[in-house]
Amino acid sequence: MSPQPARQDGLSGVFAALADPIRRDMVARLAEGDATVTELAEPYDVSLQAVSKHLKVLGEAGLVSRTRDAQKRPVHLEAEVFDLATKWLERYRRQAEERYRRLDEVLAAMPDETRSQESRHE
Amino acid sequence: MSPQPARQDGLSGVFAALADPIRRDMVARLAEGDATVTELAEPYDVSLQAVSKHLKVLGEAGLVSRTRDAQKRPVHLEAEVFDLATKWLERYRRQAEERYRRLDEVLAAMPDETRSQESRHE
DNA sequence: AGATTATTCAACCAATAGGTTGACAACCCC
DNA sequence: GGGGTTGTCAACCTATTGGTTGAATAATCT
Numbered sequence: 531m532s533p534q535p536a537r538q539d540g541l542s543g544v545f546a547a548l549a550d551p552i553r554r555d556m557v558a559r560l561a562e563g564d565a566t567v568t569e570l571a572e573p574y575d576v577s578l579q580a581v582s583k584h585l586k587v588l589g590e591a592g593l594v595s596r597t598r599d600a601q602k603r604p605v606h607l608e609a610e611v612f613d614l615a616t617k618w619l620e621r622y623r624r625q626a627e628e629r630y631r632r633l634d635e636v637l638a639a640m641p642d643e644t645r646s647q648e649s650r651h652e
Numbered sequence: 653m654s655p656q657p658a659r660q661d662g663l664s665g666v667f668a669a670l671a672d673p674i675r676r677d678m679v680a681r682l683a684e685g686d687a688t689v690t691e692l693a694e695p696y697d698v699s700l701q702a703v704s705k706h707l708k709v710l711g712e713a714g715l716v717s718r719t720r721d722a723q724k725r726p727v728h729l730e731a732e733v734f735d736l737a738t739k740w741l742e743r744y745r746r747q748a749e750e751r752y753r754r755l756d757e758v759l760a761a762m763p764d765e766t767r768s769q770e771s772r773h774e
Numbered sequence: 775a776g777a778t779t780a781t782t783c784a785a786c787c788a789a790t791a792g793g794t795t796g797a798c799a800a801c802c803c804c
Numbered sequence: 805g806g807g808g809t810t811g812t813c814a815a816c817c818t819a820t821t822g823g824t825t826g827a828a829t830a831a832t833c834t
Contacts (some may be wrong), residue, residue: 541673542672542673545667545668545671545676546667546668548663549667549668549671550664550791550792551664552792554667558744560748561744561747561751563751567811567812568811576793576794577793579793580792582812582813583793583812584792586812598801600801600802600810601800601809601810602810602811603810603812607744607748609744609748609749610745612741612744612745615737615741616738616741616745618670619734619738619741622680622731622734623732623734623735625683626729629683629684629685672821672822688781690779690780698822698823698824699825700781700782701782701823701825704781704783705782705821705822709821720830720831722779723778723780723831724779724780724831725782776833776834777833777834778832778834779830779831779832779833780829780832781828781829782827782829784825784826784827784828785827786824786825787822788821788824790820790821791820791821792820793816793817793819794818795814795816796813796815797812798811798814799811799813800810800811800812801808801810801811802807802810803808803809804807
């Protein structure tokens with residue numbers, strides 16, 4: 531029942547899944563509500579099979595789950611998985627920004643000549 | 653001076669760039685401070701050329717920029733570009749969650765038999 | 775200028791991704 | 805139970821990706 535074990539690294543799967551415009555578009559559509567493969571395929575000029583493949587990718591990344599409703603297999607967005615990606619992004623943006631801030635302070639406090647060799651401080 | 657026009661769709665480039673573990677690792681490293689290609693290559697068991705290619709991908713996604721310092725070309729993380737991805741993720745997670753919340757309300761307010769055909773609304 | 779260091783370019787290769795078509799499976803309806 | 809839906813599996817094709825090695829470029833240091 532759980533949103534699929536998300537194949538490898540997790541993060542790689544999620545980012546890779548979202549790297550494709552069609553897949554991103556499907557996610558956007560699914561955010562409005564569950565949909566069937568045929569419904570999802572309709573806006574695009576590709577075969578149903580191609581769409582099915584895209585959904586497989588999204589599924590393996592843990593971004594969508596499938597249920598069964600008659601012969602249809604509605605696709606459901608598992609939006610919590612986004613958090614994995616968001617947290618990663620947030621973490622390193624914050625870390626980088628924090629560093630720039632500190633660096634600015636240091637530079638501001640430094641006499642002009644001392645600058646320019648700012649070597650890394652392991 | 654601006655962080656590179658970010659090749660195609662922008663978002664596709666960013667997500668694709670971050671879909672690779674090595675590249676994500678490099679980003680993590682760069683969040684601690686700028687580094688040269690050789691420094692970045694050191695932890696990995698791949699050629700310098702491979703690392704150079706990874707950096708090209710990151711660069712075209714707008715995630716890093718290069719300057720020049722003697723014969724070195726230090727790599728600098730452009731963390732603002734993360735926002736593009738973060739905003740996208742946040743938007744659709746919120747939208748999906750919002751929908752689930754409303755759906756729950758509707759379901760809760762509905763008598764038991766009426767359920768189960770919850771067709772899409774348009 | 776010649777040697778050294780740092781990085782990229784070019785050609786190549788295997789594996790993967792995204793697409794196709796055709797056949798198959800699962801389920802409903804009559 | 806035969807025929808329409810709905811979706812997936814399989815085989816195939818091409819372009820892209822991530823890696824390699826070898827040669828080229830660029831800046832610096834004698």
